[in-house]
Amino acid sequence: MIFKMLRIGNFRYFFLSEIIYAFGVGMSTVGANWYLMDQINSTTAVGVMLALNVIAGFLISPLIGTLTDRLNRKTIINWTYLIQAILVFGVAGLFILDEFKIGYLYFFSIVNGMGWTTYMSTSRSLLQEILSEKDFINGNSLIEISLQVGMFTAGGISGIFYQIAGFEIILIANSIAFILSSLLISRVKLNSVIKDNKDESYLASFKDGINYLLKRPNVFFIGVVAIIPLVATMMYNVVLPEYVYDSVVGSSIVFGVSDMFYGIGGLLSGFLAAPFAMKFSRNRSVIILFLVSISFLFALALNTYIIFLFLGSLIFGLCNSSLRILMNTTIMEMVPKSFMGRAMSVWMAISLMLQAILSPGLGALIDRFSPGLGFRILSGLMLIGLVIHLMVIYMRSNRTKNEKKYQTKNTI
Numbered sequence: 001m002i003f004k005m006l007r008i009g010n011f012r013y014f015f016l017s018e019i020i021y022a023f024g025v026g027m028s029t030v031g032a033n034w035y036l037m038d039q040i041n042s043t044t045a046v047g048v049m050l051a052l053n054v055i056a057g058f059l060i061s062p063l064i065g066t067l068t069d070r071l072n073r074k075t076i077i078n079w080t081y082l083i084q085a086i087l088v089f090g091v092a093g094l095f096i097l098d099e100f101k102i103g104y105l106y107f108f109s110i111v112n113g114m115g116w117t118t119y120m121s122t123s124r125s126l127l128q129e130i131l132s133e134k135d136f137i138n139g140n141s142l143i144e145i146s147l148q149v150g151m152f153t154a155g156g157i158s159g160i161f162y163q164i165a166g167f168e169i170i171l172i173a174n175s176i177a178f179i180l181s182s183l184l185i186s187r188v189k190l191n192s193v194i195k196d197n198k199d200e201s202y203l204a205s206f207k208d209g210i211n212y213l214l215k216r217p218n219v220f221f222i223g224v225v226a227i228i229p230l231v232a233t234m235m236y237n238v239v240l241p242e243y244v245y246d247s248v249v250g251s252s253i254v255f256g257v258s259d260m261f262y263g264i265g266g267l268l269s270g271f272l273a274a275p276f277a278m279k280f281s282r283n284r285s286v287i288i289l290f291l292v293s294i295s296f297l298f299a300l301a302l303n304t305y306i307i308f309l310f311l312g313s314l315i316f317g318l319c320n321s322s323l324r325i326l327m328n329t330t331i332m333e334m335v336p337k338s339f340m341g342r343a344m345s346v347w348m349a350i351s352l353m354l355q356a357i358l359s360p361g362l363g364a365l366i367d368r369f370s371p372g373l374g375f376r377i378l379s380g381l382m383l384i385g386l387v388i389h390l391m392v393i394y395m396r397s398n399r400t401k402n403e404k405k406y407q408t409k410n411t412i
Contacts, residue, residue, distance in 0.1 A: 022150025047363025065345020159256025209342025265317025
């Protein structure tokens with residue numbers, strides 16, 4: 001049973017910290033999207049807000065990846081949470097003391113982008129240190145559960161909370177959540193991995209991380225496959241507000257509940273991904289999950305019913321989160337701990353660059369045509385992920401054949 005993992009004290013604190021952090025991020029993200037739509041009714045503006053989020057993360061990712069492989073990962077996460085808490089509380093104060101200004105939301109988005117990138121690069125590296133290799137898949141499953149519990153409860157509550165209390169109170173709750181997460185992560189007792197590159201400059205250390213991936217194309221493309229579902233999820237957040245507003249004619253509550261169903265799907269993935277991979281093999285499971293996700297996203301493009309939006313969000317969340325569990329487990333098995341932070345930062349940089357390019361364009365296309373087009377584009381993005389995964393399987397198969405031929409030749 002995967003919940004036996006919670007007997008490990010360090011992992012338990014890490015797990016609880018992730019739930020609360022995800023709750024805070026989920027509430028503020030859903031609230032910010034709807035608040036912006038409520039004020040100026042522009043999907044383009046939502047896309048720009050997300051673009052600022054990812055550009056900020058992109059710019060900081062090389063530094064964070066290098067720091068993650070040189071400094072104590074727990075300390076980096078702890079300070080990230082505390083700084084985010086202070087800045088988000090400051091943004092709440094600006095909205096309370098002043099009227100709506102889109103610049104405040106853009107600043108909030110930049111803060112979130114830097115915080116989320118630091119969290120993604122560092123937390124997975126810390127998780128790799130906390131767990132033994134045999135526990136990777138169960139650990140990743142539980143972490144996905146923790147994220148989705150936080151996200152789907154936030155999504156369900158955010159729409160209601162927004163109408164009753166307003167966006168300012170959501171931001172204050174977000175700040176409190178970050179402080180609680182910091183207190184929990186500080187309880188983790190761990191001597192971080194000793195690095196063998198302390199005398200290198202930061203630039204040389206980052207170049208070593210890039211060279212590590214360039215010399216191992218299989219590992220690099222596995223990481224690319226892993227970020228496709230993450231990019232698709234971010235794009236989903238751009239498409240969803242206008243889709244709820246226009247295609248299914250819903251309210252902020254429908255928007256929040258849709259996000260909640262995505263989270264429920266992610267929660268289920270924590271229980272189902274590992275058994276599913278054991279039954280069909282990891283590679284086949286990834287192929288099946290991509291195909292199901294592609295199909296439902298395309299179906300959502302044609303949909304006008306709220307109930308099917310909830311079902312589609314559930315399936316999309318289940319498939320995307322399962323893909324992340326399986327691919328992150330593969331990455332942890334293949335990438336040495338001393339390179340994990342830099343490798344994650346490279347993949348995060350690619351993910352953020354894709355989001356920065358796609359978000360404004362996607363928002364503009366939705367404003368000009370229809371939200372259904374957004375789901376067609378998402379379906380195409382997942383198809384690209386499937387094609388890259390099949391390419392990786394082919395490359396690994398050829399490599400295995402060549403190694404066998406080489407061994408046979410040497411034996412003869």
